[in-house]
Amino acid sequence: MDTKRRVLIVAYDDAQILDIACPSGALDIANRYGAQPPYSIELATLGRRAARSSAGILVGAGHGLEAVTGRLDTLIVVGGIGCEEAAADERLVGQVSRLARLSRRVASVCTGAYVLAAAGLLDHRRVTTHWGWGERLAERHPAVAVDASPLYIRDGNVYTSAGVTSALDLTLALIEDDHGPTLARAVARELVTHLHRPADQAQISMFLAAPPPEDRLVRDLMGYVAGHLAEDLTPAALAARAGVSPRHLARLFTAHLGMTPVRAVRAARTEAAAYLVRSSALSMAAIARRCGFGSAETLRQAFLDHYGVTGDRIRRMPDMPRARIAPGQKTPGP
Template identity: 45%
Template sequence: MPPIRRVLVLAVDGVQSLDVMGPIEVFCDANDLVPGTYRIDVVGPGRDGQITMSNGLKLGVDPLPEPPPRHDTLVVAGGEGARRASDDPAIVDWIARASRRARRTTSICTGSYLLAAAGLLNGRRATTHWNYCTVLAQRYPEVDIDPDPLFVRDGDVWTSAGITAGIDLALALVEEDLGADVALAVARLLVVFFKRPGGQSQFSGALSVQQASRPALRELQAWIGGHLDEDLSVAALADRAQLSERSFARAFRAEVGQTPAVYVETLRVERARALLEDGAQSLDAVARAAGFSSPEVLRRAFHRRVGVSPAAYRERFRLAA
């Protein structure tokens, strides 16, 4: 039987509820599969044994244990409250001391603010919710902030992106402790379609694309999405927009925020993702359908934008099916 691993989950007033509950559900389901694996305690500086989460619901917490006990994993949940608490010397000091008593220290979403305030991220690579990466980097310049991954491990410190990414991080912790089979079984129980690797991008590249203001370019954007397997060179697109190549490229970048080439590659990668999620067996067929000139060009673009190879991406969906 594996040893019992004590997990301390720190929750403060204003915490994001899923930052707390997501990882807890992962550890609890792992306990169901491998009984006695984890003991989970939710602690926090609450009044009368409870805190108020950002959604207004109350959550029961145990007092911050003094001195911090030896434990396996410290999980610092995020949310608006965590960012506020990063200015609270008592909480920051407790985290610094508790981390020294843990085998590994983790943060969910903006819980990274608390780790940074405690000096635990100095000289380390870390991530947080994409919307707060810039401010975190400005406030703590000694931290190497990477805004793209779902989660980052640097030594014994793990940080994750926003909200649901805490589930991905917790699954990775379970995989480290109990193996990939147990982690995948937990993902299935939670109806998480596949266990996303930490290096995968926080969000779909297509979500960052804006619509052009002039109707002709908006119409062209819509047309591109349905003709990804055709010639979408700047020359061909400019001709369709009835503009010179130079005028088209300048107008497209000004209004869409990306060059035509980057825009087309983004949509082609999204198309490839959809095909791989549906279980497409041949990378040659995926490359052709998405408009890539070869499987190798697909691999390079896919890894650059998604953070994993097309084969690995497809395999995770296959295993979770």
């Protein structure tokens, strides 16, 4: 019986260094917090050459892919701007295909999905990748069901994740599968990540998908929305604040955010509510009031629409201890 869970991370030139560091760092912390059996973390490249990350940092490999034998617990292929060249390298793809047959489970971080797809490992599976690369992946591999919305997806024994830091969410999910939520929570705490995000959470937050800098009106209004979630944020109220007609406001939001003012406000309220669910002990009713929802049931439906899960399920995910929020304290943004 194996005394360790053997994890092999596959790298190549112009890989994203965070795609390597996030899984290896989280698994290392899991070992220090008592993972049993512990993880054996290995990095491999073709020919055992040092991989030049896209940041210019050389990462030494402990193994040549060609020389790896024996059973593997987990095979992880990283992503980065070198993913397309890696996916076109028949030697690399052939080794990934071979090693996948030796592995209990296979995972990709970010655009590492391009390599798995080239190896035929994603055919007829639902997968994700970085939101900016999903359409191209789908065009190149019609047999792959690409959904570039979630943070990570499990389809059978194949796991795929979105861009860069979602590697932490994926790795925490692997740790939870292997050792349970208590260890996953301890690792998240050590990493000083404020939560282990649900798999179906959208990759792009309203608060990260800012409108073009030149459109100050939309940008300023969304800033106002984020700080006044419990107030009147109807299209009429927002239009009056901006000094434009509701019709013109709708045109601006559609052009710069890709959604109507009503949808933009609902998304902002939902994401702020999700933050409070994960970071506080407030009741759903209290969170609904703070974030401008009429009732806990309305908030529940918003969570289902936005994340595909209920607030209770979001709250049960492993996370940092919930901070107490004093009455009257300003609602934080996500």
